[in-house]
Amino acid sequence: MERKIYIVRHGETDMNRRECLQGHIDCELNDKGIREAQASKELFKAAGIEFGRVYSSPLKRAVQTAKIISGRDDMTPEPLIIEMHFGDSEGRPYKEIDEKMWAFIHDPENTAPPEGVEAISELTGRTGEFIRRLLSENDDENVLIVTHGIALRSILWNLYDEGERASVWSMPIENCIVYELTAENGKVTNIRRAEELSKKSSTDTSGAF
Numbered sequence: 001m002e003r004k005i006y007i008v009r010h011g012e013t014d015m016n017r018r019e020c021l022q023g024h025i026d027c028e029l030n031d032k033g034i035r036e037a038q039a040s041k042e043l044f045k046a047a048g049i050e051f052g053r054v055y056s057s058p059l060k061r062a063v064q065t066a067k068i069i070s071g072r073d074d075m076t077p078e079p080l081i082i083e084m085h086f087g088d089s090e091g092r093p094y095k096e097i098d099e100k101m102w103a104f105i106h107d108p109e110n111t112a113p114p115e116g117v118e119a120i121s122e123l124t125g126r127t128g129e130f131i132r133r134l135l136s137e138n139d140d141e142n143v144l145i146v147t148h149g150i151a152l153r154s155i156l157w158n159l160y161d162e163g164e165r166a167s168v169w170s171m172p173i174e175n176c177i178v179y180e181l182t183a184e185n186g187k188v189t190n191i192r193r194a195e196e197l198s199k200k201s202s203t204d205t206s207g208a209f
Helices: 031-046 060-070 099-106 120-137 149-159 162-170
Strands: 002-009 053-056 143-147 178-184 187-193
Touching: 002 060, 002 149, 031 060, 053 060, 060 143, 099 162, 120 149, 143 149, 149 162, 149 178, 149 187
Parallel strands: 002 143, 053 143
Antiparallel strands: 002 178, 178 187
16 A cells, blocks of 8 residues: 655745744744745645645644645644754854854764754654654555654654665755655655655755754
8 A cells, every 4th residue: 555755844934044043943934935835735736646644843834834735724733743952052043053063963973962952862763753653554645744854854864774864964955845755565665855846946045954
């Protein structure tokens, strides 16, 4: 029994535009982010893709994106796919992030998290729990998941082979990027960056996070 799972990063917020770490700060989409989500909706619609279920991080920027793309209000908030908590660095512009935090963000598996920052093992543990639960349901409904930059990378980390895992932390994850998973009999058989479903912007200011 084959199905598709679509994982999407939320649309742009003002904190994205200002290149700040958001983490658990509960920002709403800005006008550009709303347009990105609407464009994403049209791309899915043009491809004839409908969703049996919709999951979202409980943060507003993800919930808004999920509702716009799916055209539904009956989405399921999922705390396990909320963004990484960045501790005291939340809200800071990228240019003001200290060296220790910057090193952790870019190589979290080999760098200890600064005090108060969520450990990568915690992040991969909770996102892994979510994706394993989703796969165990083993039905044929298409699924939409809307999450965040680091959390999305963490989901992929759980699905990649060990030799590919380290690469996820440096992957570009733009606003409203789409990853498509093909799942069959409770296992992921293919992972791809779905460029044809991803809203392109020549002025993307989403940064890495």
